[in-house]
Amino acid sequence: MTIKTKLITLKDKILEMIFPSKIKCILCGKDIPDFTKFFCDSCLEDDIFNNGNRCQKCDTKIKEGNIICDHCKEHKRHFDSCHCPLNYKNMVRQALLKFKSDNARYLAEPFAKLIHQRLIEDNVDYDIIVPVPSHEKTIKKRGYNPAKLLADELGKISSKPVADILCKNVLTKNQKILNYQERQENLQNSIILTDKKQIKNKNVLIVDDIITTSATIEVCASLFVGARNVYACAVARNQL
Ligand SMILES: [Zn+2]
Numbered sequence: 001m002t003i004k005t006k007l008i009t010l011k012d013k014i015l016e017m018i019f020p021s022k023i024k025c026i027l028c029g030k031d032i033p034d035f036t037k038f039f040c041d042s043c044l045e046d047d048i049f050n051n052g053n054r055c056q057k058c059d060t061k062i063k064e065g066n067i068i069c070d071h072c073k074e075h076k077r078h079f080d081s082c083h084c085p086l087n088y089k090n091m092v093r094q095a096l097l098k099f100k101s102d103n104a105r106y107l108a109e110p111f112a113k114l115i116h117q118r119l120i121e122d123n124v125d126y127d128i129i130v131p132v133p134s135h136e137k138t139i140k141k142r143g144y145n146p147a148k149l150l151a152d153e154l155g156k157i158s159s160k161p162v163a164d165i166l167c168k169n170v171l172t173k174n175q176k177i178l179n180y181q182e183r184q185e186n187l188q189n190s191i192i193l194t195d196k197k198q199i200k201n202k203n204v205l206i207v208d209d210i211i212t213t214s215a216t217i218e219v220c221a222s223l224f225v226g227a228r229n230v231y232a233c234a235v236a237r238n239q240l
């Protein structure tokens with residue numbers, strides 16, 4: 001390759017980075033013409049956003065006129081509020097499964113951008129970002145902790161510090177087959193806070209990939225005694 005050809009290739013690569021010709025929908029991978037968007041038109045029609053009237057605590061969709069969902073009325077919450085831009089179903093569900101188990105780490109950046117936008121819209125003021133932990137064995141098997149990837153990307157976007165101070169030291173049973181009570185009992189003794197000083201008088205933001213019953217963030221939030229406020233966020237919310 002001559003120097004001239006190399007320079008042309010380099011120029012094309014730089015132009016492609018600045019003005020990408022093929023932007024792909026982050027859910028289905030289809031090309032989209034507008035690089036300011038994350039989704040193609042057909043995914044946009046698929047009820048992908050966690051919008052409308054939502055529980056002020058756990059962010060699940062609720063009937064118009066209600067403030068808190070029945071679940072939050074029954075259970076004490078250690079977190080102040082929860083913020084999830086997407087609705088965990090269909091294409092969102094598939095993309096998140098890919099992100100969690102199929103090495104689709106590239107999704108961390110657009111997902112973190114979506115969370116960041118939602119946190120701005122909801123006026124969430126946080127000082128420190130803490131990812132929900134994964135057990136060492138799970139990280140080894142998967143190669144990464146998806147919540148930590150999201151937390152790191154969010155840290156870059158928001159310029160807020162990321163503190164990996166929660167540790168999962170017991171491998172818990174498959175959470176999917178358990179109800180809320182069982183999930184919490186299963187988790188309660190499996191997660192520990194390794195550095196209390198970092199959260200003292202701080203507004204803490206817990207980051208997870210998906211919030212289903214909110215049992216995991218509830219257990220994490222219960223450990224942040226001494227924090228000023230505890231918020232939680234995730235890419236998507238499963239509707240209760
Ligand atoms: Zn799409």
Ligand SMILES: [Zn+2]
Binds near residue numbers: 055056
């Ligand atoms: Zn709720």
